[in-house]
Amino acid sequence: MEQAGPKSPHRRLALTLSAIALGAFAFGFALIPFYDVLCTWTGAGDKRAFRKTEQVLERPDDQRMVTVEFLAELPTVGSWQFKPVVHSITVHPGRLYEAKFVAHNLTGRDTWGQAVPEIAPSKVAAYFRKTECFCFTPQHFKQDEQREMPVRFIVDPALPTNVDRITLAYTFYDTQAPSAKR
Amino acid sequence: MGNAHSAHAGHDDHHGAPSSIWARWVTTTNHKDIGTMYLVFAGAMFLIGGLMAMVIRAELFKPGLQFVDPAFFNSMTTVHALAMIFGGMMPAWTGLANWMIPMQVGAPDMALPRLNNFSFWILPFAWLILVATLFMPGGAPAGGWTLYPPLVLQGGDSLPMAIFAVHLMGASSIMGAINVIVTIMNMRAPGMTLLRMPLFCWTWLITAYLLILVMPVLAGAVTMLLTDHFFGTSFFNAAGGGDPVMFQHIFWFFGHPEVYILILPSFGVVSEILPTFSRKPLFGYESMVYATASIGFLSFIVWAHHMFTTGMPLAGELFFMLTTMLIAVPTGVKVFNWSATMWKGSISFEPPMLWAVSFLFMFTIGGFSGLMLAIAPADFQYHDTYFVVAHFHYVLVPGALFAIIGAVYYWLPKWSGHMYNMSLAKWHFWLSTIFVNVLFFPQHFLGLAGMPRRIPDYSTQFADWNMVSSIGAFGFALSQVLFLVLIWKTVKGGAKATDQVWEGARGLEWNLPSPAPYHTWEKAPAEAAIIQASPTGH
Numbered sequence: 001m002e003q004a005g006p007k008s009p010h011r012r013l014a015l016t017l018s019a020i021a022l023g024a025f026a027f028g029f030a031l032i033p034f035y036d037v038l039c040t041w042t043g044a045g046d047k048r049a050f051r052k053t054e055q056v057l058e059r060p061d062d063q064r065m066v067t068v069e070f071l072a073e074l075p076t077v078g079s080w081q082f083k084p085v086v087h088s089i090t091v092h093p094g095r096l097y098e099a100k101f102v103a104h105n106l107t108g109r110d111t112w113g114q115a116v117p118e119i120a121p122s123k124v125a126a127y128f129r130k131t132e133c134f135c136f137t138p139q140h141f142k143q144d145e146q147r148e149m150p151v152r153f154i155v156d157p158a159l160p161t162n163v164d165r166i167t168l169a170y171t172f173y174d175t176q177a178p179s180a181k182r
Numbered sequence: 183m184g185n186a187h188s189a190h191a192g193h194d195d196h197h198g199a200p201s202s203i204w205a206r207w208v209t210t211t212n213h214k215d216i217g218t219m220y221l222v223f224a225g226a227m228f229l230i231g232g233l234m235a236m237v238i239r240a241e242l243f244k245p246g247l248q249f250v251d252p253a254f255f256n257s258m259t260t261v262h263a264l265a266m267i268f269g270g271m272m273p274a275w276t277g278l279a280n281w282m283i284p285m286q287v288g289a290p291d292m293a294l295p296r297l298n299n300f301s302f303w304i305l306p307f308a309w310l311i312l313v314a315t316l317f318m319p320g321g322a323p324a325g326g327w328t329l330y331p332p333l334v335l336q337g338g339d340s341l342p343m344a345i346f347a348v349h350l351m352g353a354s355s356i357m358g359a360i361n362v363i364v365t366i367m368n369m370r371a372p373g374m375t376l377l378r379m380p381l382f383c384w385t386w387l388i389t390a391y392l393l394i395l396v397m398p399v400l401a402g403a404v405t406m407l408l409t410d411h412f413f414g415t416s417f418f419n420a421a422g423g424g425d426p427v428m429f430q431h432i433f434w435f436f437g438h439p440e441v442y443i444l445i446l447p448s449f450g451v452v453s454e455i456l457p458t459f460s461r462k463p464l465f466g467y468e469s470m471v472y473a474t475a476s477i478g479f480l481s482f483i484v485w486a487h488h489m490f491t492t493g494m495p496l497a498g499e500l501f502f503m504l505t506t507m508l509i510a511v512p513t514g515v516k517v518f519n520w521s522a523t524m525w526k527g528s529i530s531f532e533p534p535m536l537w538a539v540s541f542l543f544m545f546t547i548g549g550f551s552g553l554m555l556a557i558a559p560a561d562f563q564y565h566d567t568y569f570v571v572a573h574f575h576y577v578l579v580p581g582a583l584f585a586i587i588g589a590v591y592y593w594l595p596k597w598s599g600h601m602y603n604m605s606l607a608k609w610h611f612w613l614s615t616i617f618v619n620v621l622f623f624p625q626h627f628l629g630l631a632g633m634p635r636r637i638p639d640y641s642t643q644f645a646d647w648n649m650v651s652s653i654g655a656f657g658f659a660l661s662q663v664l665f666l667v668l669i670w671k672t673v674k675g676g677a678k679a680t681d682q683v684w685e686g687a688r689g690l691e692w693n694l695p696s697p698a699p700y701h702t703w704e705k706a707p708a709e710a711a712i713i714q715a716s717p718t719g720h
Contacts, residue, residue: 009368010293010294010364010368013363013364013367013368014293014294014297014360014364017359017360017363017364017394018360020394020395021356021360021394021395021397021398022398023398024394024395024396024397024398024399025398025399025401025402026402027398027399027402028398028399028400028401028402028403028406028432028435028436029402029406031399031428031431031432031435032417032428032432035428035431042495042497044494044495044498
């Protein structure tokens, strides 16, 4: 109506192009199963293989002894107390152990804390598996609350043989409420 | 609407234009009005995005935290990028397409005028949504314009707003692209074969195809973010069997063609300006068309070069490295064709030519740093440093943005009917060119020295070049005030422009009076005129 000439070729081409656009939208979603197939086929990132390795049970190495040391640090002085319950334990690679850290909230209010782990020497981090850790989630502390928090771990039997000592250090940060910080 | 009016009468520039503001600027379906609105909108977004860049550069002027807190700084880098890409560049190109493509192919208007109006008016609302997040509790999105999960999913209420804004902008640009394709395929004047079209139409045609192929993929990716956050899906959530790196693959499948969407129309503009002021036909017209198409095709198979550090298999690194380097071939064809166009030409340096020549130099610098980044082992060093920032700003600011400014200088006399103040234009050019290099060149050094991007504070050894870069930024921003003044004065008045405007200009738009009448080519141009005006002359 706007201009002379037939309108329908415009409509037809515009609809075809819209269909291409819709197809492209679907293609974005189709990429997800497509990558699954491609990665499985090429072996580049087969999700089933990842799951399989998770289920492999470790064979504990009871001949070998590794010392694990625990360190606790605070970014500032005065508002918290934070320390390990024991300073070191001796472990066998492949067995599950538990260690505890104790924190005491001296900030004078309800608050949240978040522990950030560090493993030394850093190349050993890949062999140090935490199955459960208080550092995985923010920890709520009431005013003046004191409590012990566990970390459970396995040292991988594949740990290089020249390593006999691992240091696990936590820095405990006061984070207020985890989601209110905007 | 226009049928009652025959051809343009004399110099009555708004012959047939509705007199009420509502009909002229709100419900209008005229391609020139819509083009103007797009350009004004893009200009406003460039200012907003530019102000955000000033906040960033002010904060980075010295080490330490001076003006803003880190969360707001992150919002600034995020929204600056979104504003410049989706609010500034893309609407500016669509505005230029609206103005020029019908005039260049001898069509009376865009093929789908109401869709055209709709696709423009979506934009201000999309931007209202996004800019509004700046004033909300929790602030604007701050996870970077690439919206990577899981970080972006941890944002506040701005996430759904940003996603809906991206949906709207995507819908707008897809509709704009459909309009361009239908116009070029169906509305060319008889005798205007595809290979007689000016290169601006060609590059825009290929850009439009890229747009309809990749904007929906982005829409899909952000929709998946939305359902991951609110409806418990696990597309990118490892705990539910998804994969956060998958988002990067989908995003960059959109993202890499997107950067060519921003740059291809500039190739078109430069391919028109250089022949005009060299007074020679474009060297290698057909090879330019094929090079553009090759770049468009290659853009689809290089996306993972943005992700070399994610732990791809070696075969993947090699494939994406080599295909990326392959892009240098068609791009090199273009750069050499442009150089050959100027070779032994009768060159004069009017403002559009200055912008085009500086585009040629500085876009090539950006291209070379791109080649450096394409080398996978080297990229591990450059990744996420200021070297990347320097690279993409070189291709986007003295690249795409300079081409947009050059296009405005080239066609403004045709739009307004007035010549502008040449010395003011040259001041604007030289100040911009000097300051843009002061602004971005030192960022190469910072990146090679290891300064990471997206940080509000930095180690003191980076202090000197950051200060230089910030000075360049303030100078570049202030220089743009001259541009606004120049446009304002030119639209208001000035020396009368001739129909051809530039001595060496060819193309159908220069056969029309200046200023271009409200309705043009209601009677299609004669084939002889089309041949005479075509870039190759046959």
